[in-house]
Amino acid sequence: MVKNLGRSHALLLPLVLLVMVLLEDIVAVEVRARVASLPVRVAVLMTLYGAGFSFAAGAAVPWFKRALVGARRDARPVLGRWGFYLVAYGLVYAAFYAWEVGGATVLPSSVVRAWVE
Numbered sequence: 001m002v003k004n005l006g007r008s009h010a011l012l013l014p015l016v017l018l019v020m021v022l023l024e025d026i027v028a029v030e031v032r033a034r035v036a037s038l039p040v041r042v043a044v045l046m047t048l049y050g051a052g053f054s055f056a057a058g059a060a061v062p063w064f065k066r067a068l069v070g071a072r073r074d075a076r077p078v079l080g081r082w083g084f085y086l087v088a089y090g091l092v093y094a095a096f097y098a099w100e101v102g103g104a105t106v107l108p109s110s111v112v113r114a115w116v117e
Contacts, residue, residue, distance in 0.1 A: 011085050012064075012065050012068050012069065012072075013065070015064075015068065015085075015088055015089060015092060016064040016065060016068065018092050018096070019064065019092060020052065022092070022095055022096060022099065023052075024048070024049060024052045025099065026099070027048060027052075028045055028048070029103065031044055031045055031048065068088070071084070071088075072084045072085075
């Protein structure tokens with residue numbers, strides 16, 4: 001687990017959670033496309049969301065936080081703290097925007113092929 005990172009890292013947790021929400025949304029689209037029965041689809045989505053949130057809280061969030069702290073530390077001489085956050089949140093915004101506009105068409109074709117096979 002990651003130690004309490006304090007106020008200086010307070011903007012990292014929302015960034016990590018936004019990435020997790022985007023990944024869960026991508027998975028949900030696949031489930032909606034593949035599971036025809038509404039009751040089964042709802043049960044599968046609830047299970048996946050529960051597992052996703054558990055994974056995010058237990059493993060992904062600490063790992064992402066360590067990765068982002070390292071990236072922020074390495075970017076500090078060039079961008080500074082607020083520049084790093086501006087770029088990071090801007091990239092997440094662009095990913096959400098692209099996903100909303102294009103859906104699965106914005107995914108690299110290799111990712112789509114891996115899901116289909």
